[in-house]
Amino acid sequence: MTASAALNLFDIVALRREFPILNQSVNGKTLAFLDSAASSQKPRRVIDCLEDYYRRYNANVHRGIYRLSEEATFAFERARGKVARFINASSQREIVFVRNTTEAINLVARSWGDANLRKGDRILLSIMEHHSNLLPWQMLAQRTGAKLEFLPIDGEGRLMLDNLDAQLAGVRIVAITQQSNVLGTINPVAEIAQRAHAVGALVLVDGAQSVPHMPVDVQALGIDFLAFSGHKMCGPTGIGVLWGRRAILEQMPPFLGGGSMIKVVGLYESTYADIPARFEAGTPAIAEAIALGEAVDFLQEIGMDRIYAHERELLGYALERLSEVEGLRVYGPATTEMRGGAVSFTLDNVHPHDVAAVLDNEGIAVRAGHHCAQPLHAHYDIPATTRASFYLYNIPEEVDRLVAALHKARTLFG
Amino acid sequence: MDDLYRELILEHYKHPRRRGRLERPDVSAEEHNPLCGDRVRIDLQIENGVITDARFDGRGCAISQASASMLTDEIIGMPVEQAKQFSKEQLLALIGIPLNHNPVRIKCALLPLKTLKAGLYGVGHAPDDDEL
Numbered sequence: 172m173t174a175s176a177a178l179n180l181f182d183i184v185a186l187r188r189e190f191p192i193l194n195q196s197v198n199g200k201t202l203a204f205l206d207s208a209a210s211s212q213k214p215r216r217v218i219d220c221l222e223d224y225y226r227r228y229n230a231n232v233h234r235g236i237y238r239l240s241e242e243a244t245f246a247f248e249r250a251r252g253k254v255a256r257f258i259n260a261s262s263q264r265e266i267v268f269v270r271n272t273t274e275a276i277n278l279v280a281r282s283w284g285d286a287n288l289r290k291g292d293r294i295l296l297s298i299m300e301h302h303s304n305l306l307p308w309q310m311l312a313q314r315t316g317a318k319l320e321f322l323p324i325d326g327e328g329r330l331m332l333d334n335l336d337a338q339l340a341g342v343r344i345v346a347i348t349q350q351s352n353v354l355g356t357i358n359p360v361a362e363i364a365q366r367a368h369a370v371g372a373l374v375l376v377d378g379a380q381s382v383p384h385m386p387v388d389v390q391a392l393g394i395d396f397l398a399f400s401g402h403k404m405c406g407p408t409g410i411g412v413l414w415g416r417r418a419i420l421e422q423m424p425p426f427l428g429g430g431s432m433i434k435v436v437g438l439y440e441s442t443y444a445d446i447p448a449r450f451e452a453g454t455p456a457i458a459e460a461i462a463l464g465e466a467v468d469f470l471q472e473i474g475m476d477r478i479y480a481h482e483r484e485l486l487g488y489a490l491e492r493l494s495e496v497e498g499l500r501v502y503g504p505a506t507t508e509m510r511g512g513a514v515s516f517t518l519d520n521v522h523p524h525d526v527a528a529v530l531d532n533e534g535i536a537v538r539a540g541h542h543c544a545q546p547l548h549a550h551y552d553i554p555a556t557t558r559a560s561f562y563l564y565n566i567p568e569e570v571d572r573l574v575a576a577l578h579k580a581r582t583l584f585g
Numbered sequence: 586m587d588d589l590y591r592e593l594i595l596e597h598y599k600h601p602r603r604r605g606r607l608e609r610p611d612v613s614a615e616e617h618n619p620l621c622g623d624r625v626r627i628d629l630q631i632e633n634g635v636i637t638d639a640r641f642d643g644r645g646c647a648i649s650q651a652s653a654s655m656l657t658d659e660i661i662g663m664p665v666e667q668a669k670q671f672s673k674e675q676l677l678a679l680i681g682i683p684l685n686h687n688p689v690r691i692k693c694a695l696l697p698l699k700t701l702k703a704g705l706y707g708v709g710h711a712p713d714d715d716e717l
């Protein structure tokens with residue numbers, strides 16, 4: 172694979188110009204941003220969209236009988252519709268705006284979990300989960316006496332499903348990531364959902380790393396909940412999405428209480444709004460939701476399948492080039508098959524902090540640490556890894572610079 | 586880069602002076618940096634209120650390990666009361682990292698000092714970084 176192959180998918184030079192932040196130097200070198208798995212950069216039109224809201228029609232939603240409020244409400248609800256179509260929800264009522272993936276999962280664990288789980292019920296997770304798809308379930312288990320079960324992984328960092336049917340006994344909900352933020356592994360959630368449904372369990376998918384990077388169709392996957400964050404998909408921080416199957420959301424009690432989530436309020440008792448308002452207490456992140464809608468338009472105009480293909484080419488190139496670096500070990504699948512563009516590695520005994528510092532000196536931004544997946548790092552018996560992650564604006568030259576800087580780090584600390 | 590990974594730090598990282606454990610330490614303390622999993626243990630031998638020997642052990646980045654190496658080297662022969670007063674400014678000057686450096690890396694550099702003070706002041710009294 173050559174540098175130009177990845178460029179064929181779209182005009183990468185023009186695309187990079189859409190991201191003002193990429194046009195800067197760090198330590199005298201052009202910024203190579205390889206940390207999109209933590210948070211992506213934003214195209215100009217998303218930044219403009221935020222500003223436009225505050226300059227032209229800033230007003231609270233669902234409340235005012237005046238022009239600005241109507242305009243804000245319209246834009247806010249239109250964004251909900253865009254998100255619904257983006258993931259092929261059957262209704263925009265199934266889209267609940269929250270702050271991020273973490274809040275979406277906590278919402279389900281609190282609302283659905285507290286109402287439905289009893290002592291002895293089981294919750295099935297995997298050992299590769301991000302802390303935000305682990306802690307809410309640990310806390311739920313502690314509140315209800317439910318038990319946690321974990322799907323193991325094999326040497327390549329793929330889920331082992333041989334015992335899935337046995338592990339599903341007594342399980343009420345399966346909560347699983349669609350793409351690991353450390354290993355890059357893409358999990359077969361459709362298959363898991365099918366087998367989970369056979370025993371009457373629900374399936375929540377953590378889409379924080381999948382929705383930004385590949386086409387995700389909730390109906391085709393046959394899942395029950397999907398959680399994802401705006402800031403990882405070219406949108407702003409402070410806005411995320413919980414998608415839930417309408418019939419399930421409708422049966423769930425509220426999460427937070429307050430304004431907007433009610434029908435009639437009395438001093439001692441109240442009735443609650445229909446979905447999705449029931450789960451959106453208080454003034455929402457209006458500008459951010461609208462700008463998330465803009466980000467969705469941006470991604471769809473390019474095409475999620477093309478974004479996925481672009482990242483896959485970059486990933487293939489990166490895996491190949493990284494294998495040249497002596498002493499470097501990549502965690503996760505060795506090929507691009509069912510694998511996304513998050514590449515975590517260790518380099519001999521050089522501490523990831525030191526690796527990241529050498530890279531930073533070369534203008535390359537990567538993440539070093541446990542990436543909010545301590546149990547997974549404990550599984551490999553390592554405290555931390557360095558992670559490079561790719562998005563639609565990354566280019567093969569950045570992989571070359573990464574590899575060159577890694578050779579440098581090895582020499583420095585070797 | 587050059588200011589962070591100066592020769593001195595690389596030298597101590599690659600060839601730590603006092604890595605290991607003491608057989609019968611009078612004081613032994615271990616501290617972690619949960620952000621990156623860095624871990625430093627320091628063992629001290631104390632006679633008549635003076636630190637007569639010191640060793641460190643642990644794993645972590647070049648900064649935390651080199652800092653531990655230099656600190657344990659520095660405190661041998663130092664009265665306990667003086668070691669208790671050893672400041673973060675003194676430590677950063679010793680290892681040659683500017684105070685205004687990236688706070689995440691400063692945290693790495695300070696971990697051994699935090700460990701030392703936790704040991705000298707007694708278990709459960711590890712000071713916060715801004716108290717060092």
Ligand SMILES: Cc1ncc(COP(=O)(O)O)c(C=O)c1O
Nearest residue numbers: 271272273301303352379380400
């Ligand atoms: C797989 C996965 N799940 C959940 C999260 C949490 O996302 P957020 O911090 O936006 O809630 C992240 C990102 O950090 C992630 O990578």
